[in-house]
Amino acid sequence: MGNSDNCDGDASHPEFPQTQTSATQISGAILGSLREIIATREQLKRHRVALLKSEKDGVEILSYDPRDIGNALVNANESLKQGFTEIAGSLDELKQIARSPTFTWAMEQYLVAKRAFLADWHEEAFDHIQRALHGHANNCGFDLDFRFHFLHGLIRMGAVREPVASIVDLAAAEKAFLLSAKYADANTEAAAVGFRCAGWAAYCRGKFEDAIDYSKKAVQFNPELAEAHFQLAKAYIRMGRTEQAARPLRNAICMDVIYAVKSAIDPDFLRHQEALKEAFASIRKELRDESERFDHSFALAERRHRILTQCNKVLTVPFQVGENEQQQLESIWSLREEAKAQARTDTIFGHHLAVSLSRSAKGSHELVEHLRKRAFEAFHKSTHPLYEVLNSRRAELDLYEVLRGFRIWILLFGYAPWTFFFWLYVAPAKLPEFLCGSLAVGGWAIIVYAGLPVLCFFLECLLFLPKLIMEALWEHTIAMPARKRLKELESLKDALERAFA
DSSP, X not given: OTTTXXXXXXXXXXXXXXXXXXXXXXXXEEEHHHHHHHOOHHHHHHTTEEEEEEOGGGEEEEEEOHHHHTTTTSOHHHHHHHHHHHHHOOHHHHHHTOOSHHHHHHHHHHHHHHHHHHTTOHHHHHHHHHHHHHOBTTBOOOOOOHHHHHHHHHHHHTOSSXXXXXXXXXXXXXXXXXXXXXXXTTOHHHHHHHHHHHHHHHHHTTOHHHHHHHHHHHHHHOTTOHHHHHHHHHHHHHTTOHHHHHHHHHHHHHHXXXXXXHHHTOHHHHTTXXXXXXXXXXXXXXXXXXXXXXXXXXXXXXXXXXXHHHHHHHOSSOOOOOHHHHHHHHHHHHHHHHHHXXXXXXXXXXXXXXXXXXXXXTTHHHHHHHHHHHHHHHHHHHHHHHHHHXXXXXXXXXXXXXXHHHHHHHHHHHHXXXXXXXXXXXXXXXXXXXXXXXXXXXHHHHIIIIIHHHHHHHHHHHHHHHHHHHHHHHIIIIIHHHHHHHHHHHHHHHHHHHHTO
């Protein structure tokens, strides 16, 4: 793979496209020190990449099947063809856009060229794409469709199993890809693929500055095009600009982690092993930090869920957790455990997978937040009856205090008339009448001050002693448990509020 994707500027082009397109298993060498940063054996195996053996100088041989692992670990021809399938469109779509007899005829020639190209018939594909673009006999061609130019560029690149040397022309391929990007117009993905392929054609011509410019434009049109980021890094590092290569390489690896393997076995990158190792270490640290942030976030969600579960066991009116919600939560926690296990390997693959798993379980906080709202509703339903019981009893106690206060008023109003009688009638009387009146008032005062309180106390005991007994019983059997229960619920509610603060 490494050699197949590298092309020196002075290399003859037929040596470039004739890569191992017919092989299903491809092998590559990787330094053991780099491989340890990238992935464990199990993680490579998970991506259908197997380590075959270790050789001298810490070099390990790996084997992979490009049909299994997608866009990254494929040879140059297959990578270009994959770009073609991204923008070519289906036959029905192409038929629907026919606008005139001339365009219809050109489209038919394009479809024939497309079929021949996918069948690896180089000459036939070239003849028909020329007709589609420039016409033939009495039929005019159509040179304003980006698909026509893109296929023309692929044919000129020799992206077939057995390319014909007379057809291969890197300069013409580069021009065709640029026209494809130009005519893609609002189709930003097609424009991005066109610039990416133009960058690869320029790279193979040794025009590395142009390759960098085209790759940057591809990234501008489609920032998610991982191959464009990798190609930009490859062009930078081919020119020895290792610091500038680090960021696009990081972007490519974060989009598709298999680019870590691709760069580790690529000759351009292997010329700068120390810079590549530093870049891998930096990427691993970034991914590790991101996976730790996700883990802290899920740890918070899990802690909140644990508190919610404890609350639900104590609530008088527990909130319901649906079966789907429970299954979703269990799935999230299992994903987190798998993410933690992958992160513990401390490899690029491990942290990348941990981040991917964490992102797939991103809805945990939203789900826990829904449960929190239901929990507070359940708290209200559980505490409201307790408050009502305690408040109603307090009202009865207040009434009792009012009744007890009446005794004071009875005493005051009981003394007032006799005092008034004494000063009005007794004080002005003669001595015998005064003494008799004084004795009468004094006797009544003794009765009022001594007898009336005793009578009031007796009446209070008679009326309120049973109530006091009932009050004591209520306090120990109802009020104290209710207050204890209320305190427990309020404590849990405070803990829940702190957890979600």
